[in-house]
Amino acid sequence: xxxxxxxxxxxxxxxxxxxxxxxxxxxxxxxxxxxxxxxxxxxxxxxxxxxxxxxxxxxxxxxxxxxxxxxxxxxxxxxxxxxxxxxxxxxxxxxxxxxxxxxxxxxxxxxxxxxxxxxxxxxxxxxxxxxxxxxxxxxxxxxxxxxxx
Numbered sequence: 061x062x063x064x065x066x067x068x069x070x071x072x073x074x075x076x077x078x079x080x081x082x083x084x085x086x087x088x089x090x091x092x093x094x095x096x097x098x099x100x101x102x103x104x105x106x107x108x109x110x111x112x113x114x115x116x117x118x119x120x121x122x123x124x125x126x127x128x129x130x131x132x133x134x135x136x137x138x139x140x141x142x143x144x145x146x147x148x149x150x151x152x153x154x155x156x157x158x159x160x161x162x163x164x165x166x167x168x169x170x171x172x173x174x175x176x177x178x179x180x181x182x183x184x185x186x187x188x189x190x191x192x193x194x195x196x197x198x199x200x201x202x203x204x205x206x207x208x209x
Contacts, residue, residue, distance in 0.1 A: 070162050070176045074155040075144040077179045082154060085175050091167075096157055099139070100131035102149035128152040134160040 061069075074082065104126060111122040129143045130152040140160025142152045158175070161167040 067159075067162070070172070071142070071155075071159060073176050073180045073183070074142065074158055076183055079148050079151040079154075081179060081182055082151065085179055086154065086158075089171075089174055093157065094161060095135045096132045096140070096160065097135075098130075098153075099133050100129070102128055102130040102152040104128050104147050104149070130156040132156045132160055134164075136164060138163040 077085075105128075106124045107127050109122045109125050110119050112119055125145055126147050127143055127145060128147055128149055128151070129141075130149070131142075132140045132153065134140065134157070138160040140156040140158070140163075142155035142159060144152055144155060158171065162171055162176075
């Protein structure tokens with residue numbers, strides 16, 4: 061996997077993780093928050109969501125979703141970015157700081173092993189549990205054909 065794809069992966073994990081899970085995992089690392097400069101403070105905005113009828117039909121504007129974004133610059137020079145769904149400014153700032161740290165050779169392996177991988181596994185487990193809940197409530201409808209001669 062090339063560096064660009066790796067970054068997309070960890071940014072996705074950071075954005076999709078619940079903030080409480082991200083905070084808990086970060087606290088277990090026992091790493092101090094690095095010194096950083098806020099380039100773009102966490103701000104809330106909207107993005108338009110597009111969809112397709114039937115998954116493959118014509119596109120249409122489905123609605124808006126709230127996004128929060130932040131940009132920071134670590135003292136070592138790395139720029140950290142985050143874009144996430146929702147209105148949590150603390151989440152966006154922490155994710156941006158972690159993105160910056162993930163770009164350093166000093167922290168990347170440890171953060172991948174002790175933060176990104178566990179968060180991805182937790183999210184996968186939550187999604188699997190949700191799919192099981194949905195599947196257990198599935199109702200199969202069928203039609204009986206009356207035989208009238």
